[in-house]
Amino acid sequence: MNRLRSLRWRIPIYVLYSIPSIVYLTIFFYIPIMMIIVYSFWQGGPLYKIVRVFTLENYVRFFTDELSRNVLIWTNLLALLIFGIVIIIAYPIAYFLARMMKGETGLKIILLILIPLEMNYLIRIFAWRNILGESGLINSTLLSLGVINEPLTMLFHSIYAIVIVAIHNDLPYAIFPLYITLKSIPRSLYEAAMDLGSNRLSVFFRITLPLSLPGVAIAFLFIYIPTVGEFAIPALVGGKTYLLGNLITRGFLDIGNWPFASAATMSILVLTLIAMFVVFKLTGMRWLYR
């Protein structure tokens, strides 16, 4: 009895608190991930041919096969482009809301920006189909104003459409963390810098920008990583554009080569973790990976 009591006292309180979440994560997250890892090391082929024999072939194929290699490079470039554009748009907005607006006005506007995220993700994408289509809002307006004679085909079912929709979708995810970091920079720092003779440009590049980089890193986490695995936007508005998310979805559902699709999934997971590590290190967010 005494032994049992002493054992009970040795269990830290936070371990006990975490039991429900550990159980939940184990069942719904870690076990599926482990299954994907196991699948990725089995031999496979189209139409659900799976041989339970260990192989590294799927990983080798993913990184050496021309198709998957090109898709990998192309998807990463596109994700970086989208992230870059989103940051360029989001930063001035967040800066304006955090530094220029008085009181809680900035936060209220942020909440308004976040409201569209409550709408279903697929419905938002479908709405863009109507805006960008041949007889959509943009083409109809431009045609009626006489700006163009023919509908702009580049707007629908193209890579440009992916970029437009992804930017719209990702913008709140960049504005919000940037707003938080910009808002948390003490005003005294600016005043001290100004007292020491800095001009506004110098203050921005030597104080505001470096101190807001954690917000950029969080935006990277929210935008770049989901974009690399994105499959709904390319499928619905991207026309024949083929990205990594589509390669994996097709691998699982259409082609039925689960081992290869699993290897692709794990490779992306590792690559995005590395990218995240690098970005967090560069932006000084060491505490996140310590």
Add this chain to the structure above:
Amino acid sequence: MRLISTSSPRRSSGLSRIILVSIIVIALILVTVLAYSLTTLTRPPQKLVAFVWEDFTVPEVVNPLREKYPQLTLENSIFTSQQEMLAKLKGGFKADVVSPCIDYLPTLIDLNLLQPIDPSRLKNWDKLFKSLRDYPEIWRDGKLYMIPTAFGIQAGITYRKDKISEIQNWMDIFTLKERRTLILKDPRIGIAMGAWALGYEYPWNLTRGDLERVKSFYREHRDAILKFYESDIEGRELLASGDAWILAGSGPAQAYWLRSEGIDAEFTLPEGRGIGWLCGLSILKTSNNLEAAYTYIDYFISEEPQLYYANEWLYGPSNAEAFKKVSPEKIIESGMVSPEVLSQVLPLIEPENIDEWIEIWEEIVAG
């Protein structure tokens, strides 16, 4: 001394509560899992799980079934593509009946997922078209594995007549200057259409070299392709919106639906080449209610549901009596064909080198 004696019980009681809550949470999870397992094990004897296309679950057909057989408890599980169906069945999904099409039937038989069907247990079996009852692909080693429920033509072209005056041959859809052609994202139909454009007569025996040629052809004409579409509904929506003008890989029903929406659309089989489809119902090895499975299948090949699908979904009915009751105007307007046409067009089958087809098609789609 007093302080120690008062604080210990409090900490102890707090800790006990946490342990108790954790135990309750774990117990709840276990009870839920156990309850689900028990429900599965102790389901009523007349319960039938149907793993089917969405059209098998519409109330117009399912409600009369429930009224006719009140002892039958039907549970529908829907799949949206045959690949998805195969993936789920391979993943251990259990059901009594499944609704495959002729192209995936051999794979299901090879994987030992189906059990033979005894047609003498179906009252409506003799009412089916003889050509469908004798269709070679539904039999293997003298055993019947699928009861045909519907058939038709696919791999034709639906196009907007207000945008394109005429399509005469398969090459026409690839030589459009505008990026307006939709190609069905199915390796067999996609490659077959490319092969027809290149002049091949019979695509199912294409060699690796031929497939590479089709791939090069697609790459050369990629500018004409707007996208590789997934489903009839998606294709029709894109044609209706005006984003696309040509739907390659469709059946005649698409043009009918578009015309009913006021869009000037036409269906054609360039050079008379198309592919026939035949779908039906099969009984899974995992079925533990054969009686209900036969009742279900027999109902779907009976006259009423067959006539409903012919009139509302424009499927060719496998029941000959139902086919006779479809109005001639409807048959002409919808492009419905008789089952004899299935022998005039190519059957949708799985080529021997399907792995190469899938590999090449993936490269075509990815560009």
